[in-house]
Amino acid sequence: MQLWKHLIAAQPSEPRAGKSMPDSRKLTRRQVLQVGSGTAAGLALSHVLSDVAVAEPEHRPSRDSGAFDDHPVTLEEARQRWRELGVVGDERGTAALVTSKKTTRAIRNSLRGPRFRVYNMGEPMFPGVPAFATIPPRKFDYVITMYGPLGTNLLTVLEERFPSMTFQIGTQVDQLNHIGIDDVYYGDFPESEIVKFFEIQDPIARWERARQDSDTGNYGPNSILGGTSRLGLEHLGPVVTRGVLLDVLGQKQATGQTDALSADGETLAPTYRITIEDIEGAMDFGGIRRIERGDLVLFRTGWSKLWEDPSRWHEYLESEPGIWLAESRYLAQFRPVIVASDTWGLEVVPAPREGSAFEVHQVLITQEGIRIGEAFVSEELAADGVYEFVFVDTPHRALGATAANNLVAAIGTPRRRPGRGRSN
Numbered sequence: 001m002q003l004w005k006h007l008i009a010a011q012p013s014e015p016r017a018g019k020s021m022p023d024s025r026k027l028t029r030r031q032v033l034q035v036g037s038g039t040a041a042g043l044a045l046s047h048v049l050s051d052v053a054v055a056e057p058e059h060r061p062s063r064d065s066g067a068f069d070d071h072p073v074t075l076e077e078a079r080q081r082w083r084e085l086g087v088v089g090d091e092r093g094t095a096a097l098v099t100s101k102k103t104t105r106a107i108r109n110s111l112r113g114p115r116f117r118v119y120n121m122g123e124p125m126f127p128g129v130p131a132f133a134t135i136p137p138r139k140f141d142y143v144i145t146m147y148g149p150l151g152t153n154l155l156t157v158l159e160e161r162f163p164s165m166t167f168q169i170g171t172q173v174d175q176l177n178h179i180g181i182d183d184v185y186y187g188d189f190p191e192s193e194i195v196k197f198f199e200i201q202d203p204i205a206r207w208e209r210a211r212q213d214s215d216t217g218n219y220g221p222n223s224i225l226g227g228t229s230r231l232g233l234e235h236l237g238p239v240v241t242r243g244v245l246l247d248v249l250g251q252k253q254a255t256g257q258t259d260a261l262s263a264d265g266e267t268l269a270p271t272y273r274i275t276i277e278d279i280e281g282a283m284d285f286g287g288i289r290r291i292e293r294g295d296l297v298l299f300r301t302g303w304s305k306l307w308e309d310p311s312r313w314h315e316y317l318e319s320e321p322g323i324w325l326a327e328s329r330y331l332a333q334f335r336p337v338i339v340a341s342d343t344w345g346l347e348v349v350p351a352p353r354e355g356s357a358f359e360v361h362q363v364l365i366t367q368e369g370i371r372i373g374e375a376f377v378s379e380e381l382a383a384d385g386v387y388e389f390v391f392v393d394t395p396h397r398a399l400g401a402t403a404a405n406n407l408v409a410a411i412g413t414p415r416r417r418p419g420r421g422r423s424n
Contacts, residue, residue, distance in 0.1 A: 068276065068326040070352065073359045075181045078367040082188055085369070090187045091235045093176050093369025094337045097294035098241045106242035110390045113413035117384065121408045122171040123307050123375045130313040130344075131169045136207040139164040140405070167403040171375040173338060173393065177231035178402040179361045185231055186369050194228040227400015234399050236371065241337055243296040243391030243410055246282035247382050248274055250300065254285070267302030272321035273348045274299065276330050279323075286387030291334040296391040299323070299341040300378040307375070322348040328360045332368040338393075339364055340373025376408060386412035 082088050090096075123129075131138045141164045148156035168178075176186040183191040192198045200206050206224060213223045227233070249268055252260045260278075262269050282299075283289075291297060299322070306316035320343040323331070328347070331339055339346065347360035364370040381389065389412035395404040 068329040070325040072353075072356075073181060073325075073362040073367065075184055078181055078184075078362075079188060081367050082186075087186075087369060088188050090369065091176065091231050093186060093235075093371065094294065094335050095236050095239065095371070097335060098237075098239050098337050099294075102242075102294045103240045106240065106390050110242055110388050111411060111413060113415070115413065116411055117386075117414050119380050119386070119389070119410040119412065121376045121378065121381075121410055122406075123304065123377060125170050125405060129170055130307065130316050132317060135203055137164060138166050138169055140169050141165060167396075167398070167401055167405050170405055171377070171408060172373070172403040172405055173236065173340075173395065173408070174361070174365060174372040174374065175231065175233050175236065175402050176365055176369060176371065177228045177400070179358070179365045181362050181366050184366075186366050187231065189230045194230040196226060196229075197224045200224070227398065227402070229400065232398075232400035233395055233402070233404055234397050237393055237395050239296075239337060239391070239393040239395075241294050241296060241391050242292060243298060243389045244283075244288050244291060245286060245298050245300060245378055245381050245387045245389070246279060246288075247286055247300045247378075247387065248278050248282045249302045250382050251278075251282050251285040262302075266305055268321035270315070270319040270321065271348060271350060272301075273352065274301075274321060274323045274327060276327055279327060279330065288387055291331070291336065293335045295334070295336045296338045296340060296373070297331060297334075297336045298373070298376055298378055298391075299339075299343075299346070300382055301342055302379075303341070303343040304375070304377045304379060316344065320345060320347075320349045322346050323360060324348050324352055325359055325363060328363045332364065332370060335368075336370060338371045338373045340376040342376055342378050344374055346372050346374060373408070381410060381412065384412070384414035385416055386410070386414060388412070 087093070125140055127139070127141045129140050131140075142160045142162045145159050145161050146156070147159070148154070150157070177189075177194065179185070180191060185191065185194070197206070197209070200209060209224045213219070213225050219225060249261075252258075252268065253265065258265065260268055260272055268274075283291075301321045303316065303320060306312045322341060322343055322345070324347055328339070345358065345361075347358060351357075351359065361372060364372055381387075389410040392409045392411065393406070395406050398404060
């Protein structure tokens with residue numbers, strides 16, 4: 001998730017008329033919230049592919065949607081859940097379910113047919129990509145530096161440098177150290193114990209201290225540089241597992257449910273809540289019999305179409321269709337490794353309950369240890385009718401990072417079935 005996009009609705013990046021912007025150096029962290037937001041192709045698959053699928057126990061999702069509700073998230077409930085799962089002190093969450101056996105089964109069962117195709121699931125990244133306004137700014141700015149000619153062979157070199165960037169932008173997987181409940185994170189780790197210089201809470205002050213340490217080469221014990229000491233990105237992967245596409249958009253288009261669609265019919269409607277019934281309808285539409293432990297669960301809403309058009313970036317950021325609490329609790333029972341969407345935040349925005357700030361992230365990440373994927377592109381998967389595939393993520397090993405901008409990919413067998421899963 002793009003850090004501190006926990007705004008009920010996106011805030012303007014400039015102060016409104018008649019109101020002055022507060023001095024950012026005096027802001028508390030909570031006040032800052034109110035300011036504004038190929039790898040797979042190299043896999044050696046031949047030694048594990050088989051004509052015989054590996055059996056998996058049948059586990060059809062319950063149709064009893066009444067078993068899951070929208071009650072508010074609490075730290076007490078999260079701690080009770082951690083004790084039930086036996087994960088107090090754990091740092092991997094459901095990533096631990098992606099074992100070599102799970103990977104082998106995913107490859108054998110998902111890749112069957114005359115040909116395979118590799119799908120790029122990442123949004124293109126460039127300076128100026130859509131992001132919410134925050135302090136410090138959330139950007140992906142880089143510049144090319146030039147060196148040379150060097151040596152008698154006249155070597156010239158081009159390299160990128162990043163004046164300002166964050167992993168919490170564009171296609172990403174939110175890690176377990178990204179979201180807490182009242183400063184407590186998955187596994188019952190308090191923020192004060194996992195963040196360097198916790199006493200410096202003002203974001204601008206932390207940013208300036210980091211720039212100073214970087215400029216002076218201070219990487220020692222007195223440096224603020226680096227990530228959290230627990231729950232960081234290094235505990236995720238690499239991940240090769242089964243992926244399932246829940247093409248809610250395609251199912252609604254195919255069945256003529258226009259009340260769920262945007263005015264142009266190309267996306268789900270802004271603020272549309274994906275229900276448990278929608279999840280099961282998308283499973284039936286894609287021929288998905290079950291969700292298995294350690295799967296990637298991916299929603300298609302069509303929202304990535306808005307990323308492609310700069311004139312619609314305001315639409316992309318100001319709201320989004322998605323699941324909410326009952327649906328997140330429903331999905332959590334299957335223990336997926338990641339729940340992802342083609343939207344910027346997975347869950348419906350604005351939230352159905354006034355005053356709610358991204359509680360789905362708290363349920364999945366903090367309480368359940370299930371990571372969230374954002375801005376995962378699924379248009380080509382849907383166009384080819386690929387609803388089950390091998391998912392590949394090879395994240396950075398940035399110790400303590402809360403996310404990573406890396407290429408996520410899918411390997412699947414294209415199957416074109418008229419009227420089933422074809423994008424319009």
